[in-house]
Amino acid sequence: MSILVVVEHDNEELKGATLNTVTAAKEIGSEIDLLVAGFSCDSVADQACSIPGIGKVLVANKESYKNFLAENIGTLVSEVGKGYSHILAAATSNGKNFMPRVAALLDVSQVSEIISVLSEDTFERPIYAGNCIATVKSSDPIKVITVRATGFDDCEVEGGSATKEIVDLDSNLGISSFVGEELAESDRPELTSADIVISGGRGMQNGENFSLLEGIADKLGAAIGASRAAVDSGFVPNDMQVGQTGKIVAPNLYIAVGISGAIQHLAGMKDSKVIVAINKDEEAPIFQVADYGLVADLFEALPELESKL
Amino acid sequence: MKVLVPIKRVVDYNVKVRAKSDETGPDLANVKMAINPFCEIAVEEAVRLKESETAQEVIAVSIGSNACQEQLRTALALGADRAILVETELEVEPLGVAKLLKAVVEKEQPDLIILGKQAIDDDSNQTGQMLASLLSYAQGTFASEIKIEGDKIDVTREVDGGLQTVSLNLPAVVTTDLRLNEPRYASLPNIMKAKKKSLDTLTPEELNVDASPRIETLKVSPPPERAAGVIVESVDELVEKLKNEAKVIT
Numbered sequence: 001m002s003i004l005v006v007v008e009h010d011n012e013e014l015k016g017a018t019l020n021t022v023t024a025a026k027e028i029g030s031e032i033d034l035l036v037a038g039f040s041c042d043s044v045a046d047q048a049c050s051i052p053g054i055g056k057v058l059v060a061n062k063e064s065y066k067n068f069l070a071e072n073i074g075t076l077v078s079e080v081g082k083g084y085s086h087i088l089a090a091a092t093s094n095g096k097n098f099m100p101r102v103a104a105l106l107d108v109s110q111v112s113e114i115i116s117v118l119s120e121d122t123f124e125r126p127i128y129a130g131n132c133i134a135t136v137k138s139s140d141p142i143k144v145i146t147v148r149a150t151g152f153d154d155c156e157v158e159g160g161s162a163t164k165e166i167v168d169l170d171s172n173l174g175i176s177s178f179v180g181e182e183l184a185e186s187d188r189p190e191l192t193s194a195d196i197v198i199s200g201g202r203g204m205q206n207g208e209n210f211s212l213l214e215g216i217a218d219k220l221g222a223a224i225g226a227s228r229a230a231v232d233s234g235f236v237p238n239d240m241q242v243g244q245t246g247k248i249v250a251p252n253l254y255i256a257v258g259i260s261g262a263i264q265h266l267a268g269m270k271d272s273k274v275i276v277a278i279n280k281d282e283e284a285p286i287f288q289v290a291d292y293g294l295v296a297d298l299f300e301a302l303p304e305l306e307s308k309l
Numbered sequence: 310m311k312v313l314v315p316i317k318r319v320v321d322y323n324v325k326v327r328a329k330s331d332e333t334g335p336d337l338a339n340v341k342m343a344i345n346p347f348c349e350i351a352v353e354e355a356v357r358l359k360e361s362e363t364a365q366e367v368i369a370v371s372i373g374s375n376a377c378q379e380q381l382r383t384a385l386a387l388g389a390d391r392a393i394l395v396e397t398e399l400e401v402e403p404l405g406v407a408k409l410l411k412a413v414v415e416k417e418q419p420d421l422i423i424l425g426k427q428a429i430d431d432d433s434n435q436t437g438q439m440l441a442s443l444l445s446y447a448q449g450t451f452a453s454e455i456k457i458e459g460d461k462i463d464v465t466r467e468v469d470g471g472l473q474t475v476s477l478n479l480p481a482v483v484t485t486d487l488r489l490n491e492p493r494y495a496s497l498p499n500i501m502k503a504k505k506k507s508l509d510t511l512t513p514e515e516l517n518v519d520a521s522p523r524i525e526t527l528k529v530s531p532p533p534e535r536a537a538g539v540i541v542e543s544v545d546e547l548v549e550k551l552k553n554e555a556k557v558i559t
């Protein structure tokens with residue numbers, strides 16, 4: 001048994017979701033290699049080498065992998081992954097994009113978003129917006145798996161001394177190209193790895209009012225999230241959506257403000273350690289999952305909260 | 310151009326599904342079924358392509374039991390021209406669905422295939438990518454905008470960091486995200502018209518596809534329950550509790 005973990009990165013930094021994925025891999029078995037596919041990604045390969053408990057760090061450094069196009073990365077990973085019993089990647093928008101291509105090329109099913117490892121072939125994953133947990137057993141010779149970060153702790157990042165090995169494969173399918181991107185710039189912690197998250201919903205009324213959350217986020221060192229309604233209404237960008245079909249978060253503290261608590265929203269945050277809900281409707285379903293509920297008008301409660309922190 | 314839209318019959322998004330008490334599966338007795346919301350967005354996008362005369366024909370296809378005819382009729386009422394049901398009583402995994410769809414694509418030769426990014430029942434988020442891979446097509450997943458120019462399509466994608474745009478050679482596969490469009494409601498006259506549109510039935514055997522499952526579900530259990538919370542009376546009390554009881558802020 002040997003496991004390949006595909007590293008999530010941006011050619012400069014290894015991303016946090018990789019660390020949870022390595023932890024999942026360690027629960028499956030002890031022989032683990034990492035694959036860094038990208039362009040000018042030496043610093044990422046170095047970071048990967050210092051993760052303890054890793055055999056080899058395979059580095060595929062080609063221009064065709066620079067923008068992580070699923071067509072090219074999927075083909076590469078399926079080639080490299082042939083010699084392994086398990087291929088794992090984080091269930092990020094990037095992992096979700098290329099991993100099913102890997103599975104199809106290997107003619108195996110994919111097990112999506114596992115939250116726990118029961119044995120080398122049996123895993124738990126949420127279905128129906130997290131209202132059921134399925135225990136699934138894969139009979140495929142190679143198990144292709146995406147890992148939900150909130151299900152696993154971070155692995156150690158220092159102390160390892162894995163050896164680097166160059167993979168000289170250029171899987172450029174030439175059927176897709178990168179045009180551009182608009183990435184959100186923020187000094188705040190990343191939504192999916194923040195210790196504290198404060199999210200606003202339709203109750204915020206508009207984008208400007210999100211500044212009421214910013215003051216609190218600044219004091220708490222929190223990330224800011226949103227409900228689908230707040231994103232659809234154009235208050236905030238899509239990358240802030242928490243939920244079944246957005247980002248899954250499980251911080252120590254989640255504060256939901258002006259969010260009703262639809263099942264799709266709960267699916268993205270109900271594994272948070274402590275949940276606070278601020279809503280003027282005492283019947284709002286969010287109060288059913290909240291550890292602390294405050295029935296109040298958010299426009300009064302938020303300035304007061306900021307001043308008392 | 311010809312557009313193929315695969316759709317899935319799922320439990321309505323308002324239903325809170327629970328595990329059966331014997332943990333053999335989700336309890337789906339008498340629950341309301343509907344077209345998967347992301348698939349509805351896919352149908353809407355295809356119909357808009359037709360309305361703007363970019364597409365000439367929109368074909369809806371579903372894989373599943375005979376009951377899926379209901380969702381195919383919904384797609385026809387929303388503006389699809391004809392429908393295909395690949396009928397099977399077996400539960401088909403995304404890989405099997407992708408293989409069946411590949412066979413339909415080879416038959417129909419569409420220029421564009423638009424699917425939902427995920428089905429809200431199993432939340433797999435795999436089928437579109439697998440189909441693209443099996444066909445050696447490019448893919449634009451989690452689309453919030455598409456633009457077709459000549460033999461290429463530009464797809465703006467909702468990614469973790471924001472938005473990304475890729476250019477794909479046609480034929481290609483696109484999977485929809487929530488912001489791509491707001492689907493219309495089917496009007497009564499269109500629901501009536503849909504009854505007369507053609508709906509063909511095929512079987513996996515006719516398509517010569519082995520869609521047998523690779524994953525066995527051993528059990529389906531309820532998620533861990535959260536302990537009941539309390540209602541606090543004031544912001545002061547909230548701050549006090551977060552500091553001294555929950556100890557999550559300092």
Ligand SMILES: Cc1cc2nc3c(=O)[nH]c(=O)nc-3n(C[C@H](O)[C@H](O)[C@H](O)COP(=O)(O)OP(=O)(O)OC[C@H]3O[C@@H](n4cnc5c(N)ncnc54)[C@H](O)[C@@H]3O)c2cc1C
Pocket residue numbers: 200201202203204226227228229230241242243244245246247257258259260261262263264265268278279280281284296297298299322346347429
């Ligand atoms: C396919 C699909 C996928 C989806 N995916 C997601 C997802 O990933 N994430 C997600 O969040 N949703 C998702 N949804 C949408 C979900 O069903 C809900 O519509 C959405 O979560 C509602 O957002 P909301 O709570 O902000 O808005 P509403 O339900 O409108 O709630 C607003 C709340 O604000 C409160 N409020 C209003 N004014 C004030 C005030 N002044 N002070 C205090 N409280 C106030 C109200 O009492 C109300 O409870 C999805 C839906 C579908 C169909």
